[in-house]
Amino acid sequence: MPDTPHPVAAIAAADRYDFAAAEPRWQSAWEEAACFSVPDVPPAGAKKYYVLEMFPYPSGKIHMGHVRNYTLGDVVARYKRAQGHLVMHPMGWDAFGLPAENAARERGTHPATWTYANIANMRTELKRMGLSLEWAREFATCDPEYYGQQQKLFLDFLKDGLVERKESWVNWDPVDGTVLANEQVIDGRGWRSGALVEKKLLSQWFFSITKFAPDLLEALDGLDRWPERVRLMQANWIGRSEGARVRFEMAGAVDDIAEVEVFTTRPDTLFGMSFLAVAAEHPLAAAAAARDPAAAAFVAECRSQGTSEAVIEQAEKRGFDTGFRVKHPFIEGATYPVWIANFVLMEYGTGAIFGCPSGDQRDLDFARKYGLPVPPVVLPRGGDPATFAIADEAFTEDGTLFNSGFLDGLDVAEGKRTAIARIEELGRGKGVTNWRLRDWGVSRQRYWGCPIPVIHCDDCGAVPVPQGQLPVILPEDVDFSRPGNPLDHHPTWKHVNCPSCGKAARRETDTFDTFVDSSWYFARFCSPRADQPVTQAAVDAWLPVDQYIGGIEHAILHLLYSRFFTRAMHETGHVSVDEPFAGLFTQGMVQHESYKGADGRWLYPEEVEKRPDGTAIVRGGDEPVTVGRVESMSKSKRNTVDPGAIIGRYGADTARWFILSDNPPDRDMEWSESGVAGASRFIGRVWRLAQNLREAEAPDEAAGRKLLQATHRSIAAVTEALESFAFNVAVARIHELANAIGDAATAPLAARREALEALLRLASPMMPHLAEELWSTLRPGAGLVAQLPWLEADPELLKAETVTLAVQVLGKLRGTIEVAVDASDEVVFAAAEAEENVQRAIAGKPIKKRIHVKGRVVNLVV
RNA sequence: GCGGGUGUGGCGGAAUUGGUCCACGCAGGAGACUCAAAAUCUCCCGGUCGCAAGACCUUGCCGGUUCGAGUCCGGCCACCCGCACCA
Numbered sequence: 043m044p045d046t047p048h049p050v051a052a053i054a055a056a057d058r059y060d061f062a063a064a065e066p067r068w069q070s071a072w073e074e075a076a077c078f079s080v081p082d083v084p085p086a087g088a089k090k091y092y093v094l095e096m097f098p099y100p101s102g103k104i105h106m107g108h109v110r111n112y113t114l115g116d117v118v119a120r121y122k123r124a125q126g127h128l129v130m131h132p133m134g135w136d137a138f139g140l141p142a143e144n145a146a147r148e149r150g151t152h153p154a155t156w157t158y159a160n161i162a163n164m165r166t167e168l169k170r171m172g173l174s175l176e177w178a179r180e181f182a183t184c185d186p187e188y189y190g191q192q193q194k195l196f197l198d199f200l201k202d203g204l205v206e207r208k209e210s211w212v213n214w215d216p217v218d219g220t221v222l223a224n225e226q227v228i229d230g231r232g233w234r235s236g237a238l239v240e241k242k243l244l245s246q247w248f249f250s251i252t253k254f255a256p257d258l259l260e261a262l263d264g265l266d267r268w269p270e271r272v273r274l275m276q277a278n279w280i281g282r283s284e285g286a287r288v289r290f291e292m293a294g295a296v297d298d299i300a301e302v303e304v305f306t307t308r309p310d311t312l313f314g315m316s317f318l319a320v321a322a323e324h325p326l327a328a329a330a331a332a333r334d335p336a337a338a339a340f341v342a343e344c345r346s347q348g349t350s351e352a353v354i355e356q357a358e359k360r361g362f363d364t365g366f367r368v369k370h371p372f373i374e375g376a377t378y379p380v381w382i383a384n385f386v387l388m389e390y391g392t393g394a395i396f397g398c399p400s401g402d403q404r405d406l407d408f409a410r411k412y413g414l415p416v417p418p419v420v421l422p423r424g425g426d427p428a429t430f431a432i433a434d435e436a437f438t439e440d441g442t443l444f445n446s447g448f449l450d451g452l453d454v455a456e457g458k459r460t461a462i463a464r465i466e467e468l469g470r471g472k473g474v475t476n477w478r479l480r481d482w483g484v485s486r487q488r489y490w491g492c493p494i495p496v497i498h499c500d501d502c503g504a505v506p507v508p509q510g511q512l513p514v515i516l517p518e519d520v521d522f523s524r525p526g527n528p529l530d531h532h533p534t535w536k537h538v539n540c541p542s543c544g545k546a547a548r549r550e551t552d553t554f555d556t557f558v559d560s561s562w563y564f565a566r567f568c569s570p571r572a573d574q575p576v577t578q579a580a581v582d583a584w585l586p587v588d589q590y591i592g593g594i595e596h597a598i599l600h601l602l603y604s605r606f607f608t609r610a611m612h613e614t615g616h617v618s619v620d621e622p623f624a625g626l627f628t629q630g631m632v633q634h635e636s637y638k639g640a641d642g643r644w645l646y647p648e649e650v651e652k653r654p655d656g657t658a659i660v661r662g663g664d665e666p667v668t669v670g671r672v673e674s675m676s677k678s679k680r681n682t683v684d685p686g687a688i689i690g691r692y693g694a695d696t697a698r699w700f701i702l703s704d705n706p707p708d709r710d711m712e713w714s715e716s717g718v719a720g721a722s723r724f725i726g727r728v729w730r731l732a733q734n735l736r737e738a739e740a741p742d743e744a745a746g747r748k749l750l751q752a753t754h755r756s757i758a759a760v761t762e763a764l765e766s767f768a769f770n771v772a773v774a775r776i777h778e779l780a781n782a783i784g785d786a787a788t789a790p791l792a793a794r795r796e797a798l799e800a801l802l803r804l805a806s807p808m809m810p811h812l813a814e815e816l817w818s819t820l821r822p823g824a825g826l827v828a829q830l831p832w833l834e835a836d837p838e839l840l841k842a843e844t845v846t847l848a849v850q851v852l853g854k855l856r857g858t859i860e861v862a863v864d865a866s867d868e869v870v871f872a873a874a875e876a877e878e879n880v881q882r883a884i885a886g887k888p889i890k891k892r893i894h895v896k897g898r899v900v901n902l903v904v
Numbered sequence: 905g906c907g908g909g910u911g912u913g914g915c916g917g918a919a920u921u922g923g924u925c926c927a928c929g930c931a932g933g934a935g936a937c938u939c940a941a942a943a944u945c946u947c948c949c950g951g952u953c954g955c956a957a958g959a960c961c962u963u964g965c966c967g968g969u970u971c972g973a974g975u976c977c978g979g980c981c982a983c984c985c986g987c988a989c990c991a
Contacts, residue, residue, distance in 0.1 A: 058943095099991050139991065212989070223989040271908055275986070278907050352987050355905040385905090389988090404905085479988095486989065555989070594985060597908080602988095630910095631984085674984085703929070705916055710984070712916070720930055723943095730944085762920095770917070774928035781928090784945095848924035853972040855924055879958080893971055899923040903971050 059729040061693030061811065068814040069172055077828045078119075078174045080130045082569045082580040091127035092584050093119040094564055094623075096592030096600075097134045100160040100182070101141060104167045106632040106675055106701070106713055107593065109685045113698045113808075114629055114707050114769070115591045116173045120807035121764050122589075123174070124832035130584055132179035132567040133168065135161050138189075138491045139556045140223060146490075146522045153490040154518070157184055167686055172694045172811055174828065179570045183559035188566065189492035190513025191575040192558065197495060197506045198614040199249065206248045207504060210483050211323070211349050211388075214242035218525040221487040224350045241323075241345045246485035246552070247494060251606045255280055255477045257620075258605055267625035269708070272597045279598050281478025283307045286462050287392065288471040290318060290368035293377045296329045302368055302380070305391030305476055309465065310457030313446035314398040314419035316409050318368050319361060319383035321393040327382045330364035337362055337382065344384045351387070359408050360384050371470045372447060383408065389480050399436065406436040419446050420454065482603065484555045489520055489528040491553030499540035499547040508541050514549070527551055560600055561607035564590075564622055581617045590623040594708075597628060627767055630710040631674045632701075636681040638668045644680040647715070648687075675713070683713050695809035696722040702808050703773035724777065725812055728805070731783055731798055732816045737791040745786050746793035752782040753797040754839035760804045761832070769808070776805050795820065803833055849874040850901040851883040859900075867894050874900045 072078065084090050095115035098108055119131040135157075142153035149156075161182055168175070181188050199205050213222040215232035221244075226233045251258075259280045262273045285307035292300055302318060320326045322344030331338035340362035347354060361383040370376040378396075385404060386395055399409035399416040409416050416432050420441040427444050443449045443457045452460060462473040485494065493514040495507040507514055517535045520528035529535060529551040540547035564587050568580035585608075592600075601623070608622040637645040639660060651661040658667040675682045688697050700721035704711045756779040763772035783797050799820060806813035806827045813827045842863060847870065849857045857879040861870055871892050874880060884904055891903040 096991095101991090136991070141990085221989075224987095225990045227989095275908050279987085281907095349989080350987075352905080355987080357905090359905090482988080488989090556991070557988095560991085593991095594909085595991085596986095598986060599988065600991085703916090709910075709917095714916080714930075716930055717916075724929085726943090768918095771928085774918070777928050846924080850924085850972070853923095853970090858924065882958090891971065893923090895923055895972095897923095898920085899972080901923080901971050 059726060059812065059815070061695065061725075064815045065170070065172060065694055065811045068811045069169065071814070071826060072174070072828055075826060075829070077123075077826065078129075078131060078176045079178065080128055080176065082577065083583050084128050088128040089126060090584060091122045091129045091589070092564075092587045093122065093129055093131045093589050094567070094587045094591070095133075096590075096596065097136050097560070097563060098164065099136045099139060099141070100157055100164055102160045102163065104164050104685050106683055106685055108168075109171065109697060110629055110632055110701050110707070110711070111591060111593070112168065112171060112173055113701050114627070114767075115589075116171075116175075116698075116810075117702065117764070117769060117807040118589050118591070119174050120810065120828065121832070123828070124803075124807070124830065126831060129174075130179075130567070131173075131175055132570075133173075133175045133177065134180055134563060134567065134570075135164075135182035135184075136556065136560050136563075137161065137182040137184035138553075138559055140488070140490070142490045143488060143522070150522075152518070152520075154184065157182070157490075167689075170686075170689050170694055171698065174810070179567050181566065181570050183492070183556075183563065184490070186513050186515050187571075188563075189559070190515075191566065191572075192492050192554070192562070193495040193507070193512050193514060194509070195562065195575050195611065195614070195616070196554075196558075197509075197512075198616070199610050200506060202610075202614050204250050204253070204610050204613065206250055206481065207245060208248050208481070208483075209243050209245050210248075211241045212244050212487075213349055214240045215525075216240055220525045221527075224348070227348050227350070227353075230346060230348055230353075238346050239348055241347075241349060244485070244487075246483050247496075248481040248483050249606065249610070251482045251603075252477060252479055254606055254609050255282070255479050257609065258479075258602065261605075261621060265621065265624075265626070268623075269626065269628055272594075272601070272626060272628060275597050276602055279479065279602065283476050283478070284458075284473070285309065285476055286465055286471055286473050288312070288371060288396070288465055290371065290396070291470075293367040293369050296326065296366055299326060299329060302326060302394050303392045303471070304394045304396050305474070306396060307476075308398060308401055308458070309461035309473075310443060310446075310449060310452070310454055311398040311401045311419050312370070312372060312396070312461055313443075313449065314400045314417050315370060315378055315396050316399050316405070316414045316416065317379050317381050317397040319381045319386050319395050319397055319408070321386040321388040322382055322384065323388040324382070324386075324393045326364065326366065326380060326394075330362075330366065330382065334365070337364060340382060344382070347384060354385065354387070357384060359404065359411065361408060361412060363412070371465060371468060379414075381408075381412075390478065391476055400432045401436055401438060403436045403438070406432065406434070410434070417445060419443055482555075482557075482606070484558055485552040486555055487527045487530070487551075488553055489516065489522075491556060492559060493529070494550045494552050494554060496550040497538055497540060497547050498550060499543060499545065501545060502540055502542040502547075504550075505540055505542045505547070511541070529553070557600060557603050558607075561603045562611065564604070565608075565611065565617060576611075576616050578616075578618075581619075585617060585619050586621055586624040589625040589627065591627045591629060594628040594630065601626070627708070629707050630705075632713055633674050633710055634681040634683060634713045635669055636679045640665050640667075646680045647683055674710070688718060692718060692722045693725070693811070695812050696725050699725065699773070699809050702769040704770065706770055707767060724780070725809065727784075728780060728801065728809075728812060729816065731780065731801075732820060735791065735795060735798065735820075738788050740788065741790040742788040743790065745789040749782060749786040749789045749793045749797050751839050752779065753800050754835040756782075756804065757800060757833050758835040758840060761835070764807070772804075773808070776801060779804070800833055803827060803830060845897050847874070847897070848899045849877055849880050850899060851880060852903060853901060854883070856880045856883040863897070867892075870894050870900060871902075874902065 093115055095111045119129050123129045137157050142157050145156045146153050213227050215222050215235055217235035217237035227239050286309040287305050289301045289303045322341045327341050331341045361381040364380045366380040367377040397405040399406040400418040418432055421444045422441045440454045443452050449457045465471045495514045497505045536549040536551050565576045565581050568584040569577040604622045609620050611617045637650045639645050650658050650667050658669050700718045756775050759775040760772045779801050802813045802816055817827045844860050845863050846858050846860050857877040859873045887904040889902050889904055893901040
């Protein structure tokens with residue numbers, strides 16, 4: 043950033059705030075003063091505060107979501123710094139991932155070239171925002187210095203039994219010969235080839251996150267600075283459920299399969315069984331397919347359904363009767379058909395369920411569709427057992443069991459206990475706790491990711507790469523002209539000798555899921571250049587992150603994986619904490635109106651001109667524009683606004699101010715051009731307030747005191763708003779203070795000056811450049827606002843002598859009265875009843891009850 | 905489909921957590937300044953009725969609890985986020 047000298051006198055003479063000159067100047071000043079640098083290990087007694095925003099994927103340009111995210115974090119960082127904390131506020135890049143490979147295939151640019159060019163550009167853009175970041179800690183996850191340390195962590199996890207090799211299903215594009223991500227599967231077809239996607243079984247690496255399931259669930263209670271909804275979503279995702287595993291004996295073994303095990307949370311409804319259903323990947327389904335071409339066709343069809351749970355759950359529920367039958371564990375002689383069903387998930391429970399249509403909506407829909415019986419077994423309270431029947435809605439609530447043999451008369455909870463006891467007695471299964479959470483598959487068949495540091499040897503199996511050979515670095519000479527994983531068809535890279543026996547062996551060619559990269563970066567920031575993953579003293583001092591800020595879309599996966607990683611790093615001796623993020627704030631998305639031209643093509647906002655009558659036309663023409671709904675900014679709909687253009691035109695403070703002022707930060711916000719213009723006007727207004735500071739002709743002490751009271755009320759209100767992340771309210775309170783200063787033309791200069799200086803300091807976390815600019819002219823030589831302590835309200839000036847009470851009659855507002863703050867009930871009621879409009883409302887009726895809430899309201903009941 | 909959330913003027917929203925609904929801003933209207941425009945400054949601005957005082961209605965919809973409900977409870981509707989290989 044060029045350092046443009048700009049003498050104070052020149053600024054004062056100008057009639058407009060020159061943000062383009064001022065903003066880079068203050069950015070350099072902060073850098074020179076090293077305002078935002080902190081040591082890896084803070085000095086004894088320092089109050090540390092770690093502020094972190096989710097680091098960006100380097101897509102090429104920052105977008106408004108980034109501006110919002112990093113502005114929010116910056117306000118917190120600057121505010122906490124002013125409060126006397128030693129604040130660490132780093133930035134880095136989540137730099138591995140699919141888009142770089144797509145760019146390589148489409149444009150022939152190497153992923154590394156593309157990624158580092160994007161980072162360079164985005165770093166420049168972020169710097170223009172004036173964020174209080176410590177750039178010395180910057181790294182990208184695609185730096186070998188970072189991912190090499192990640193490989194060490196993986197090997198430690200492997201040694202400690204936190205990693206497993208298992209088989210799992212992937213989306214397979216049979217034409218491209220490529221594994222597809224879920225987002226690359228569109229309507230069951232590969233996005234490039236258009237081929238019907240198949241499921242394919244691959245051997246892959248898994249992190250044993252399920253080992254921590256109980257702790258990950260229980261520890262949510264301690265995360266009291268996390269949004270309740272995120273904790274709820276995580277709890278539901280981990281999904282602890284009590285139930286039973288029950289083995290059903292086959293009525294005639296199939297191959298060597300003599301029984302099928304199901305998991306159920308409703309063992310009490312076993313007498314309501316109608317069928318048994320298995321997943322298409324279940325061994326019984328395979329056995330059926332081997333015997334019956336129709337079964338094989340159905341299994342093949344399920345296999346083309348993709349691996350995404352959302353797709354599976356929304357697909358039409360379908361099944362195939364295998365002809366096999368199982369025996370009921372309780373009812374002598376009863377047998378039930380075994381179906382293959384497309385909604386049974388192999389990954390959950392045992393891959394098989396027993397169907398009780400009267401007590402489960404999905405089972406009921408299935409039974410109705412295929413004409414299976416629906417025996418009711420739970421009678422609603424007050425229901426008549428003789429006539430109760432299920433129509434098209436299953437009964438899932440508590441009731442009394444009936445038609446259920448030894449369970450008759452019990453309620454659901456007792457029924458569960460009794461049924462489990464009997465199952466265990468019969469040796470047909472047992473009560474178990476089941477978890478929805480699955481182990482975390484981290485293998486990806488891609489080039490642009492962290493290589494998994496393992497060598498496969500025919501004799502020794504999977505052998506860890508020895509410490510001395512780390513890091514395993516990605517080869518640079520890769521060929522993207524053919525589909526599939528370039529690492530796999532690289533001519534030499536994968537051919538190595540087994541570290542154990544020395545024979546020819548193969549490198550693992552899979553790379554890590556990019557969620558691995560982002561699961562420990564917050565720890566690496568504490569000592570970003572260390573030659574081990576983390577240094578103990580640094581992470582012990584700085585972790586956990588005190589305030590983490592990012593999008594709600596990461597509420598489950600990223601946050602859960604990071605919580606797992608921290609536990610795994612604790613277990614392997616790298617960190618001392620279990621929870622990575624003590625405080626979490628989830629921001630809403632940035633949205634904009636969308637526009638379409640006459641021919642239906644999407645238009646960018648800058649191509650559209652709004653007319654006074656509310657209609658819109660294409661700028662510089664007469665083509666009508668259809669204004670669409672407000673939705674999340676996306677490139678495909680072109681409803682994006684480039685932050686760079688906004689900052690160039692209005693300055694960083696304006697962009698920051700608007701993005702904070704529009705609405706509460708946890709809600710979606712609508713970017714609007716007029717809103718930005720409004721923010722820009724306010725910046726100009728504050729600047730003018732400072733230019734017009736001179737002694738009043740007839741200074742009025744009373745007006746001065748009033749202004750100071752308003753100032754100190756503002757200090758209290760803004761502080762409270764910032765504490766609770768109500769930045770839009772903080773902005774409103776600062777507006778009010780500006781209005782108060784503007785209205786106090788007769789107040790003595792000293793009072794107006796104190797008020798304005800307070801305004802600058804209260805606004806400085808949000809508009810740091812203007813605050814510095816004006817502070818430096820009002821208080822030359824008084825240092826940087828960025829290094830000043832936060833203001834505290836003077837309690838003496840917060841006191842009020844009187845208070846306005848609302849007077850209600852029968853709960854309806856009929857007037858207000860002004861009373862002393864400490865007025866007694868008698869005085870208050872007398873004043874209330876004397877009020878003219880209140881008298882009219884009472885209309886002479888006797889007052890039955892009088893309610894007085896101090897400082898708030900009086901309610902008279904007649 | 906399952907899990908989670910949101911809904912208050914023309915618009916974004918505020919509301920000491922059960923106590924004066926609509927602070928602050930945007931848009932709009934009127935005026936001042938100006939040859940004019942921009943910028944700036946002042947005033948008005950939820951709806952209906954009324955000359956006014958004021959009355960009635962109003963926090964997505966329907967019902968309930970309470971002296972009093974945007975806030976608590978029950979039932980719906982709409983939209984948004986996530987669903988394990990997008991990041």
